[in-house]
Amino acid sequence: MTEPLLCELSEPGRRGLRFPAADVPTTALPSSFEREDLPLPELSEVDVVRHFTRLSQLNYCIDYGMYPLGSCTMKYNPKVNEETARLPGFVYTHPLQPIETVQGNLALMYELQEWLKEIGGFAAVSLQPAAGAHGELTGVLIIRAFHESRGETQRNKILIPDSAHGTNPASSAMSGMQVVEIASDQRGNIDLESLRAQCDETLAGLMLTNPNTLGLFEENVEEVTRLVHEAGGLVYGDGANMNALLGIVRPGDLGIDVLHYNLHKTFSTPHGGGGPGSGPVGVLAHLADFLPAPIVGILEEGDAENPPLYGFITPSKSIGRVKAFHGHFAMMVRAFTYMRMHGAEGLKNVSEMAVLNANYLMALMKKDYHLPYERTCMHEFVVEGRWEDAPQIHALDISKRMMDYNLHPPTNYFPLIVHEALMIEPTETESKQSLDAFAQTMRRIAEEARQQPELLKSAPRKTPIGRVDEVKAAKELVLCCGVVKD
């Protein structure tokens, strides 16, 4: 049973929300500006509530079960976050209010900057970027501005490992950089020879994801950063995988010059079915002046009686704004709540348990699925979704079959350097029972792949819809509802 579209549910003349009549004398809008027709649907409140309630029930979600999407850190989103972010004292503040009237917000943002600095080993942080990719763009623009400030305008090459996330090359390209891919070696590390070969005077920087998207910690990280730095380049850290590193190691200590955090991964803000995220950027001291404006600072120091006066500061060589206002404040409140509940010990425990869970699940699964790299993993790992004795089965089939067992599939076909990749990130909020059950189902699917491959090929059967025709979608392109009934 499928749910109609809003436009199909519309009935002419039906009303949902009403507004009071105007309490002021009215003026006519000049007729040349007047809109003739507003073809929005017409529904009652109950229509709307049912439509979205029914739609919601077609979704899988973390609140329902494990969501092991590698690279996405789908950890449980604490309910308290949702309450703190909705406190009226936060919700009802306008971004352009005089700073004296929003000292609560500014103090919170200031603290959050401080904590992110401490966790990453950075000298300064901007909270403005809206998501991970936005943080990357910000970071690469900072790298560009840094080189330009030193007159090295020829530095326009960014090195990106072949295991990197697609946003890395895309962000570099958007910043006007040349992207050069660097190969990985047999242990999943950056191939040092390839790297050395690229270390010349056009090198702007390297984008490093560490642990990388194979879930492996870059064993030569110090060598890598040394090489890049010696060549005059900077190292960008894609912090999507910070969930492995809290209290374990600080990227800044390893020579990462600039890094984005994903508050929507590491710090438990919900993914919202595709955002909003929040991608603060941290930098070492030599890049602090380039951060996007504004950042929160202390304008007047406080004393025993009075708190400091917080306000906005524009770094002297700022690359400028990367969006309107100050970033995704409501996500900052959630991340703040989460970090404040954990403290240093708690955050370290998060990463420890994330890594424990991943290694445990890898240990359980390796009997049934081929591991392309046999190493201790960090918070995630990649297996191959294929077997020689089940040649027609692909990672996709395994993923779809998982749905019939009420599981959400892992990330598929990424990283690109693993064949038929299934990238699994259990996160620290899954219990041993949950991992055991997962591994057991995966074993069963591995058996089915040999014995009843049609079960995988025709999966999923128990979901609201079956496999979709993606080709038709792209070829016939229906991107919106035709017309609203009149």
Place this chain on the structure above:
Amino acid sequence: MTEPLLCELSEPGRRGLRFPAADVPTTALPSSFEREDLPLPELSEVDVVRHFTRLSQLNYCIDYGMYPLGSCTMKYNPKVNEETARLPGFVYTHPLQPIETVQGNLALMYELQEWLKEIGGFAAVSLQPAAGAHGELTGVLIIRAFHESRGETQRNKILIPDSAHGTNPASSAMSGMQVVEIASDQRGNIDLESLRAQCDETLAGLMLTNPNTLGLFEENVEEVTRLVHEAGGLVYGDGANMNALLGIVRPGDLGIDVLHYNLHKTFSTPHGGGGPGSGPVGVLAHLADFLPAPIVGILEEGDAENPPLYGFITPSKSIGRVKAFHGHFAMMVRAFTYMRMHGAEGLKNVSEMAVLNANYLMALMKKDYHLPYERTCMHEFVVEGRWEDAPQIHALDISKRMMDYNLHPPTNYFPLIVHEALMIEPTETESKQSLDAFAQTMRRIAEEARQQPELLKSAPRKTPIGRVDEVKAAKELVLCCGVVKD
């Protein structure tokens, strides 16, 4: 796939919510009082959220679709009610605070009393009763107290029509009354002869549901109340069906001496999967002094500048409290919100549309289902769930088959005076489209009953569980989870 019980999900040593350490010097509890074992389950926050999220998804609800349970008035529950009832200024007030600190609550309760008086035509209202049945008990105790106050202690007979809800006789019995059932006539009205025969000096009163549970307005209502009054009895009105009467007729005007409202039916407070309800009681002037204590009154009149001072008043001959504190305040806030949004016009429209919907649906269904009474109905109607040419089919089978079409069944087997009753109350919040779809499915089921009766007999098939073994449940009596893992 069924969900485990909490006790089955428990893992020794697992933690959910924690509390801070004590910030005061500690004292030991005398060991003789100390509890040895607290066998509560041990879960993490994510375990708890998933458990209840999964359970919730096994429920049908108004937010999902039409819920035509006759007599229950399952109308849409406006979302704004949930917000107003959760305003911190209401939620964080203690029932025993000094009245000066809760004037907002008291003013709201006072207004609500006034509105309920106006709507029902009553002289006084108590908001204390917790639900409909509780209101009935209150009402019958008031009737008893009234007669006692006049020295008529022999009046201990309560007449109850055979169509009445089970709570009516049960409430009467709890109040120490003798229950005498009165037959209905062929038009669904109270049989006047039977009534007259019972009108003697032992008559305490009559419990009248009007419109009755057949959805029919008592055509002789004035004659009925006259007869009872002339015999020295009082008339109790079961206000469960007030959704038909808002702005249509005031029970007090018809000679109803005492009536309970169901805020959880007529005034849109949600049913909560079995409560909480709220069952305020309204009375005519001669019974005002008997209402349960306390009720809200004005202690000091206000003036242009100052609002009045609201407080509690104990009626002079009060039957006493029927529960702790002041009633279900949070439900009052919801009902207040609803009534305030509607005003007189809006409430009348509610009843008009409720009656329109019921008559419309009855008109659509009567071709396929037998109507025991061919009259204009009020807000609900009853059909028979049986056909001569489908002898093995019962109302229950029809109900279960409805579930396979994503519909919630109507009330079954009530009222008792209709064979295989299906009691249908669409409520005013259903749209014509929704009723049309309902009728169409009911027609299809009527056809299946003849052509594929096994579809009905084996229904439901598309629900999370099938028909349950009620006999086993009652015979083997498993009423709680065995033990929590240790």
Place this chain on the structure above:
Amino acid sequence: MFTPHTHSERMEMLRTIGVKSLEDLFQDIPAKHRFPKLNLPPGLTEMEVMAELENYSLANETTKHLICFLGAGAYYHYIPSVVDSILRRGEFYTAYTPYQPEVSQGTLQAIFDYQSLIVALTGMDVSNASHYDGATAVAEAVNMAYAVFRGKRTKVVLSPAVHPHYRETVRTYCHGTPLRIVGDDLTMSVLQSAPEALIPLIDEDTALVIVQYPDFFGRIYDYQSLAQAVHAKGGLLAVAVNPLALGILKPPGEFGADIVTGEGQPLGLPLSYGGPYLGIFATRNEYVRKMAGRLVGETVDDRGQRAFVLTLTAREQHIRREKATSNICTNQGLMALASTVYMSLLGKEGFKEVANLCYQKAHYTATRIQQIEGYHLWSEAPFFHEFVIECPRPVEEINQFLLDEGILGGYDLSHDYPELTHHMLIAVTEMISKEDIDLLVEVLEEASHD
């Protein structure tokens, strides 16, 4: 407002019905009284009603801003965010009583979980699905005891240390029955004596003895010998509990209670000016068929799966009508769910923690207040998180003083116990910090010589 009908739909529907106008549908209503003009304020839009309700709510002072030492049957506790996040799910709060098990397993299993937790907490054998509140649960205990003895026993011994509202409710409920209520003499000497003082009142006509645990004054007594005395005469013992206290206190099941009732509000329900709360009711296996209220039982479905269903419904009003064990129908489903979420989230350890915090903070408070000149602890008995202080001045005056300093003082016992003229019942929960307590002590001190 929430009716979806468009004008043309109305017309079409009337045509299908075969009438001309809406008025035609109301011909059965006596013309004289038909369509009264109701004098109600005009309707508001959502935006306006929200603002208006906000204004009402702002006319209150709240426990968020006042430091709350008021308890007396309703307590200010921390409610974890998870509780409301579950209650807000439409699947739970917009469902009806689970009469149709195939589409109500969520509600049914949650009630089964609730019953299991209450059994674990109280140490009894069975729990029902809830009563209206702590007061009506006690009244239903009387009702049940009366039924257990088939009306042959007509005496109820009611401790005067049971919550005044509960006692009053019991009396109201018993009005139409032959039951006599004895024992709740409110004089000081009786109030100060141990529960054994009730023993002489117990005889062969006694159906039920009712005590509270901790009692209304916060005191904890071992009711073992009382239980033995009741049982010796063949009667039953009902114990009304604060369920939160059972996190650290011996459960009534261990000292011989036959019925345990309770006010479930401390288990994750907001104060909300007194309701809706949660009536807890548990008893022993042998009385299950006499128990009022709904019960969920485990069974199987026709596909062989475990399933849950309302059971023993033959006790209830919709089947048995005037012979039912009670008239109760709608109960406190959502509140029972709230407490289930609360208990499962706190779990064994968290539940102990919060009970212990209440205990510790209350004892620190009592110790400090005792040291102030003019204030005395009224009873020497052990207590949980509430205790009575005799004050140097009438409580009302002291409370006004406290209120001016942002403190919501304790309950003024003179309302219910004429001899307790200067006695304040103080409750302390985990929401109160040491600084709050120290401030209370400071202000009480000032209040004593002002």
Place this chain on the structure above:
Amino acid sequence: MFTPHTHSERMEMLRTIGVKSLEDLFQDIPAKHRFPKLNLPPGLTEMEVMAELENYSLANETTKHLICFLGAGAYYHYIPSVVDSILRRGEFYTAYTPYQPEVSQGTLQAIFDYQSLIVALTGMDVSNASHYDGATAVAEAVNMAYAVFRGKRTKVVLSPAVHPHYRETVRTYCHGTPLRIVGDDLTMSVLQSAPEALIPLIDEDTALVIVQYPDFFGRIYDYQSLAQAVHAKGGLLAVAVNPLALGILKPPGEFGADIVTGEGQPLGLPLSYGGPYLGIFATRNEYVRKMAGRLVGETVDDRGQRAFVLTLTAREQHIRREKATSNICTNQGLMALASTVYMSLLGKEGFKEVANLCYQKAHYTATRIQQIEGYHLWSEAPFFHEFVIECPRPVEEINQFLLDEGILGGYDLSHDYPELTHHMLIAVTEMISKEDIDLLVEVLEEASHD
């Protein structure tokens, strides 16, 4: 805190892995930097963190208590209760981007609904699933125009009456590209001229002309002739809208816009100190393959049912990497959902009503303020719900005066436009009552001669 592992489970898991301790799992990390001691405040329980966050929030003054005339790109509107009740559903907010259509139809169809509504509102052909906000949506428009002309056109004409933050963001985004941005000269005379003043800047090298509607100063202009001029030179026109205004204003699709961007915050999103908001992006069919961001398309599944799926993904970074139309990945899914619920609930009529209320109240306000001595309406152009007033004193001083009377004054334009030294941008929405406006007028009057 939220990790479920018990001690014994950890031990067992380590055994299964084949290591002795947790430390063993971290051997790849350079020893020198392993396990740094982080200087962070100690962890808190939920109860404590809730109290702490409440304290932070109470250190703010809010639009609930202040009368808000501040807009400038973020507006205080009424948000119906339904919106948050849907957003609170875990099925929506704890789901990921809908990569797996079989278990994400809820999100996918909601986005499709969103795309449909944006198309209807803007009068364009296609909408994507969202951008970060109104500013980055404009920057992505530049990005797209650049791509449409395959980098052959390098000039962007940017109206100075576009939101300063948007203009700044465009500049930041363009930093690494050969694009030149012209037109946004901030002198008074330019600001006061009609949009046709931009026409001379448009040439064959112009990829895009960017205007705002209503513009940053609240003014509404008919961009028809500008559109014709751009199109005559083969370039594109992007119009950044306030979507709420489109409830009564002619949609940009009707006067020739090629791209419509917008800040979706007014459509049911709270102010939340600036975010998360919603970047709207719509364009014409011919540019769909150059458009950035996610797109949901309709298709069928293998059971013949209608289904929805992310489509044209070959434009995106995860497939095309450095050749993608944009780097965007996570966007504003939940905010798009909020706006979808908002628009569907208001519907055709409600949406007009709210837009009209804003219009009427703003015009009444402007009329009243104009009558005060010393205050002048800066522009004669028609406006929607925001307008500029020239004040007798610097805005900062006036705003302080207003704040003391509980009014959050308008935006001080001198921040961004050096010549607008005494100019205040005032926004008026449906949340403002006539009394509020009359109070504003009164206080402004006082402020002028104080």
